[in-house]
Amino acid sequence: MLWQENDEQIIINTSSEFSFIQNLQYLSRSTNECLFHIHENKVRKAIPMDECTPLVEISEQDEYSIRVQFLGNTRPTSKQVREEVVQYIIEWFDLKTEIKDFYELAKNDAILHQAVVDFNGLRIMGIPDLFEAMAWGILGQQINLTFAYTLKRRLVETFGRSIEFEGEQYWMFPRPSDISKLSVENLVGLKMTVKKCEYLIDVANQIEMGLLTKEMLIETSDIKIAEKMLTKIRGIGPWTANYVLMRCIRFPSAFPIDDVGLHNAIKHVTGSAQKPSKDEIQKLSLSWTGWEAYATFYLWRFLY
Known part of the structure; x- marks a missing residue:
């Protein structure tokens, strides 16, 4: 993942399958979030490091990059620590994952095709710790x-x-x-x-x-x-x-198949009067192999 420092800002390149706004909307889903603040299409977060605690503000630079600024006097003097901050952000936004193949399978999938239209550019916002x-x-x-x-x-x-x-x-x-x-x-x-x-x-x-x-x-x-x-x-x-x-571990085949939210999302997409059984979900998800985590995350977005 390419990134560079410019006038004490850090610019991280992203792919064409990434939308900062889609991910910001996901982060905004609860007004009771306590681990970051969102201001004017920018997210601010304290990132604990061993040596210091940088406070970063992340925003969209352009269609293919995001900008990271250190607030107050929290910019680490060590380049190594700044690199660790960048790696945290890359992992948080799942920027290393190439999701073209997921979009290819989803566009022809009865359950997923509308989700990838509505939430195009969304990544699985991670929990690195x-x-x-x-x-x-x-x-x-x-x-x-x-x-x-x-x-x-x-x-x-x-x-x-x-x-x-x-x-x-x-x-x-x-x-x-x-x-x-x-x-x-x-x-x-x-x-x-x-x-x-x-x-x-x-x-x-x-x-x-x-x-x-x-x-x-x-x-x-x-x-x-x-x-x-x-x-x-x-x-x-x-x-x-x-x-x-x-x-956290970023296994793309992770699949919380018993999740109530997943069941309700599939019910919503299919217009069914009742939630699907586990056997029905297993059949519906046969084509998701290797992308179960992304399929689940995108379906969750219909609800929250």
Whole structure:
């Protein structure tokens, strides 16, 4: 992925299958988001690095590039750290994935063809940090999206860190070390179930002790092996595992087939009176092989 620095700005090149506005609209879907702010078609986010905390503002430069500016005095002096910031943004917006083949299969697919028309240029907006991705998956289990955002805000604003710029707080998700040392009693005030509190602490401990890393999952290069690694962890079922493999590990064949939102989206697209069964979804998705994650993400956009 090509990028260059220009007058203390960073310009990242994108492909023709990328729309900054489509992705910004996705990021805008909740008014209760706490990990970034959107201002006048620009998104601002604090990106935690080992040495510093850059606050970036990302906007569209032109049809084929995005512009990154460091706000306040947060521009890293180290070029290596600036490169790490760029890599975070590339991963967040999934800019390395070539999605032409997905568009080719989708344009002739009865379920997907309208989605790729309506949301052309959308990428799977990622969650680059493994603990954040797993925690978000746990928080979202068996509740609606609105309440999941409320739980995330409570967790972030209680145990996360923030920096201030122009009177606004820019929060960062808690680190595994922030949660692993806690007890259930420390978390129940957030109004999540005791089980979810236990799961979050367990996952934080696994990651903090190095028993689970993003690199371990990536190096499997195998969706089934990676899924099995995750589902061995208490509180991580197939849905959460595939959500993490989709949003963080970037396995294109990750497929949360039991997701209620996916079922409702297919119901919406087909105009059916009832949600499809798992067997029906498996038949409908036969042509999606290798692109199940993108198919799911695009269908979700009909609902949220």
